[in-house]
Amino acid sequence: MAQLRVVRAPRGNQLTCKSWQTEAAYRMIQNNLDPEVAERPQDLVVYGGRGQAARNWEAFEAILECLRELENDETLLVQSGKPVAIFKTHPDAPRVLIANSNLVPHWATQKHFDELVAKGLMMFGQMTAGSWIYIGTQGILQGTYETLAAVARKRGWPSLKGKFVLTAGLGGMGGAQPLAITMNEGVGLIVEVDPARARRRLEIGYVDEVVNDLEEAMVRVEECLDKGIPRSIGLIANAADIYPELVIRGITPDVVTDQTPAHDVLMYIPSGLSVEEAAVLRTTDPAEYEHRAMASMARHVQAMLEFQRRGAEVFDYGNNLRQRAYDAGVKDAFNFPGFVPAYIRPLFCEGKGPFRWVALSGDPEDIYRTDEAIMELFPEDEHLHRWLRMAREKVPFQGLPARICWLGYGERAKAGLKFNEMVAQGILKAPIVIGRDHLDAGSVASPNRETEGMRDGSDAISDWPILNALVNTAAGATWVAFHHGGGVGIGFSQHAGMVVVADGTPEAARRLERVLTADPGMGIVRHADAGYPEAIAAARRHGLRIPMLKETP
Amino acid sequence: MAQLRVVRAPRGNQLTCKSWQTEAAYRMIQNNLDPEVAERPQDLVVYGGRGQAARNWEAFEAILECLRELENDETLLVQSGKPVAIFKTHPDAPRVLIANSNLVPHWATQKHFDELVAKGLMMFGQMTAGSWIYIGTQGILQGTYETLAAVARKRGWPSLKGKFVLTAGLGGMGGAQPLAITMNEGVGLIVEVDPARARRRLEIGYVDEVVNDLEEAMVRVEECLDKGIPRSIGLIANAADIYPELVIRGITPDVVTDQTPAHDVLMYIPSGLSVEEAAVLRTTDPAEYEHRAMASMARHVQAMLEFQRRGAEVFDYGNNLRQRAYDAGVKDAFNFPGFVPAYIRPLFCEGKGPFRWVALSGDPEDIYRTDEAIMELFPEDEHLHRWLRMAREKVPFQGLPARICWLGYGERAKAGLKFNEMVAQGILKAPIVIGRDHLDAGSVASPNRETEGMRDGSDAISDWPILNALVNTAAGATWVAFHHGGGVGIGFSQHAGMVVVADGTPEAARRLERVLTADPGMGIVRHADAGYPEAIAAARRHGLRIPMLKETP
Ligand SMILES: NC(=O)c1ccc[n+]([C@@H]2O[C@H](COP(=O)([O-])OP(=O)(O)OC[C@H]3O[C@@H](n4cnc5c(N)ncnc54)[C@H](O)[C@@H]3O)[C@@H](O)[C@H]2O)c1
Numbered sequence A, B: 001m002a003q004l005r006v007v008r009a010p011r012g013n014q015l016t017c018k019s020w021q022t023e024a025a026y027r028m029i030q031n032n033l034d035p036e037v038a039e040r041p042q043d044l045v046v047y048g049g050r051g052q053a054a055r056n057w058e059a060f061e062a063i064l065e066c067l068r069e070l071e072n073d074e075t076l077l078v079q080s081g082k083p084v085a086i087f088k089t090h091p092d093a094p095r096v097l098i099a100n101s102n103l104v105p106h107w108a109t110q111k112h113f114d115e116l117v118a119k120g121l122m123m124f125g126q127m128t129a130g131s132w133i134y135i136g137t138q139g140i141l142q143g144t145y146e147t148l149a150a151v152a153r154k155r156g157w158p159s160l161k162g163k164f165v166l167t168a169g170l171g172g173m174g175g176a177q178p179l180a181i182t183m184n185e186g187v188g189l190i191v192e193v194d195p196a197r198a199r200r201r202l203e204i205g206y207v208d209e210v211v212n213d214l215e216e217a218m219v220r221v222e223e224c225l226d227k228g229i230p231r232s233i234g235l236i237a238n239a240a241d242i243y244p245e246l247v248i249r250g251i252t253p254d255v256v257t258d259q260t261p262a263h264d265v266l267m268y269i270p271s272g273l274s275v276e277e278a279a280v281l282r283t284t285d286p287a288e289y290e291h292r293a294m295a296s297m298a299r300h301v302q303a304m305l306e307f308q309r310r311g312a313e314v315f316d317y318g319n320n321l322r323q324r325a326y327d328a329g330v331k332d333a334f335n336f337p338g339f340v341p342a343y344i345r346p347l348f349c350e351g352k353g354p355f356r357w358v359a360l361s362g363d364p365e366d367i368y369r370t371d372e373a374i375m376e377l378f379p380e381d382e383h384l385h386r387w388l389r390m391a392r393e394k395v396p397f398q399g400l401p402a403r404i405c406w407l408g409y410g411e412r413a414k415a416g417l418k419f420n421e422m423v424a425q426g427i428l429k430a431p432i433v434i435g436r437d438h439l440d441a442g443s444v445a446s447p448n449r450e451t452e453g454m455r456d457g458s459d460a461i462s463d464w465p466i467l468n469a470l471v472n473t474a475a476g477a478t479w480v481a482f483h484h485g486g487g488v489g490i491g492f493s494q495h496a497g498m499v500v501v502a503d504g505t506p507e508a509a510r511r512l513e514r515v516l517t518a519d520p521g522m523g524i525v526r527h528a529d530a531g532y533p534e535a536i537a538a539a540r541r542h543g544l545r546i547p548m549l550k551e552t553p
């Protein structure tokens, strides 16, 4: 039974396919389904609830077969995880073109999508699941690390050293917070209501210690702050109790955020209930549950607003907590910002985003060498160096060894060319695959998150990700994908992915330079067009060609 | 004032830009705004209500400037009619990439779109307006000619010779019907309530004669049928009276359709009212108007259903007439089919669609030579020959001389290569631009029209047009566009356009072969995937590479 097969990408420098371009796709789709990488490989689900690598096992096998046979002037077309055609193109064209989960807007509902999935006509591609460049949880950790680093930068702090970060939630994504805080040298107090969740994070070394008592927690926090030691402390308690209690005690953290599951009212544990009690109430009286959860979220946000008034850096981490509090009567809930407009967008304005790469050799040494190369390329970037050091120490590889770090316009092309050189010189044992998340500067339209509150109101304009997919295709990416619904669900986003292979040839060098220039370049262009002064300055600094660029928008 | 300038494409074989690739785009965007071509050139509106060529005059001038400067390894990006960036690509990449009117689905409403247009952030691109390959009304005439030819083919008739076609409406699009009927050698009776509209069509030679009386009209019809003479007769009357009257008289036409404006209830003239009386009632008592119009449309459709029962070929021409009658109580209104599933889709299954080309020289002789070349390439295709002969005789050029005819998979590449050869040999005075409407076999998702009622229910899946835009980019089209909302309005369609230039070089020949193979190939692939036996057979016959193609879907 194909369903029971365990998938793992081939390693080493022997080709199964006819070139490293196709070999890269061949290994990466399999790597996405490696049990170390995928959430539910038996269902072809890579991550993000139902983000799949292929429509079904038959389609998966057919894709592999196509890739094994594909010539260097041919292109495979994949429609929602199913290979549908091979056409003759040319060597500088992508080897694979992917369109996942796209629906004509009027019909772009979860319901219609689910019907089409049930008929076997579509699949949900999420972002890097259906475009074959997921690298495991390192991405979430790095994103959180970048966000917290941007918080420090905004405040003019060299890092979070000596700073107290208060947050909550040690779940699937929130669990990256303690490690991201200590990687930024800060002291974190993370409130988690579920002891089991906290314990798991302690076991894998993401959180340094777990306590049951606020008193005890604050003693440890103060100690570490005094000594300037990075430390993360998990506190088993409810955020809706602890945040207000700290307000009463007159304690003001330097940074306050939260990753409780406020996006789902029935998942947020109301004050006064244990996890087990909450589970009971959720089924016996959901209306009462909702009522209590909303009241708790209101108190939770009121405390955050008070921290903000007292000078703390407070932000929403994309879980809809402000909206809940607002609906529960906290009319100034939106006084603190969401994390994208506050910290990520300034990075996007520089073309900075999630640059990631994978060693096709399967040898961790290859990644360590690229880590060193990046440090040499950007010797001044202390923040980057810290991440790379900590990542090597703390982040176990999942599947093929991989690395992620945020690089900007210019830097990405530089790094890509360097890797290609290292492959050519035999410093690396096999080619390197370079890609990124779809959540990047110029590749996504997602008005509830990445393009929320754009300066000119252009949040919903998706000409931008389409141009991104087209220009990456024109520039010679190895594969290009265009998806709908990633991150925020069917109807709510459109986004493009790209992957380009450094196989050590001069042709690859030319493609890398073009793709890794145009792709982040789109980020600067998109934000300059929206009137962000940082982007306009970046465009001028880098000499980007934006025909109608205005000095003052 | 730029707004008052009259735009006309340069002619001749002198370059203003740096290559014929960019020169082609340069001339075609200007040709779209030629007063002979555009509906409202002063507003940059080409056709289709508000389909624009550029966002505003400033953007238009900036596009021209970019095209004049663009090198052969650079690509210009256009976002909803505004040039936003130039990136380095390579000679085989498109010179221009265009995304028009695209919105994230949840926000894809006319209202939000209009707000963004008002803010100067978007424009409506229709199909060939914003992608610079509109050629005037020849396209509508040819589409109608093809539809009627397909009707004959379906019935097993060599043409409409000796056949009686009953239809109604001589408006903007419907006015092409009489000429399309006679081009197919049939006898047409076209019922039009507005004498002024009928007169205009008589003046430009689209309709052969106009009469006021059914008696007189039927005498002429019978005469011409007897003699086998092609003839079109306009009858000033209301279709809601004439269709039922013919039923009563026991007269059954061979073909029955209709192009009254049933899509807009307040535009369909109710029985018993003159155009002037209707105009009054429309403003004084719209509810009463609507009531009467609905009743008239019900009678209109009841007569069509009776013609069908008596053996006539009856179809809806995409004006929503069946829905109106259904809403007015005619429960079997949908017993006769829409024109796309009935006649156009079988063509799409063969990769057949609207192939068009333009002579950049501006010399009509160039088009006549290509006409001859097409006739020589396809000597057996009598239907095609008839169209080309009649087109030359009856269709005045608008702007740069252009031609359209429907060609299938294989034929398009053959024609493109032939034109390129003719340019190389100096038979033509300048290069030829080859393009098509977005309404083609593999380039559109539009569930209310082109992809209505797909065999597998995949009407709304827009992975297909996205793959079409990507593969045309990969194959080396000269420009590629991706639009939203064309034909049926914001929210209701997504579609891709492509243009490729035959400049006589061997590189162009390779690009032409790739693009003109992959592009119609997508049509076969899309329909084979949906399970159409004709498409599966075409795929096998042409040796298309469809990895998971099943014999029986
Ligand atoms: N890119 C982004 O915008 C982004 C990034 C990260 C997280 N998020 C959001 O953050 C939220 C958390 O994501 P996750 O995957 O970690 O969710 P999850 O459900 O896996 O974990 C939530 C955790 O919060 C705990 N919790 C629930 N109620 C609590 C309370 N009142 N006090 C303290 N702890 C409580 C739960 O026990 C659980 O461990 C989601 O809403 C997610 O959408 C968004």
Ligand SMILES: NC(=O)c1ccc[n+]([C@@H]2O[C@H](COP(=O)([O-])OP(=O)(O)OC[C@H]3O[C@@H](n4cnc5c(N)ncnc54)[C@H](O)[C@@H]3O)[C@@H](O)[C@H]2O)c1
Residues within 6 Å of the ligand: B168, B169, B170, B171, B172, B173, B174, B175, B191, B192, B193, B194, B197, B237, B238, B239, B240, B258, B259, B260, B261, B262, B263, B264, B267, B268, B269, B270, B271, B317, B318, B319, B320, B449
């Ligand atoms: N691709 C397609 O699906 C397609 C192609 C062609 C036309 N159409 C549809 O056909 C319809 C006509 O298009 P148009 O651009 O010609 O519209 P139009 O408004 O320009 O012309 C409609 C004509 O019908 C006449 N008319 C109105 N009521 C009448 C009646 N009761 N009896 C006789 N004549 C009457 C009007 O006087 C007018 O001349 C539209 O609904 C259009 O959407 C669709």
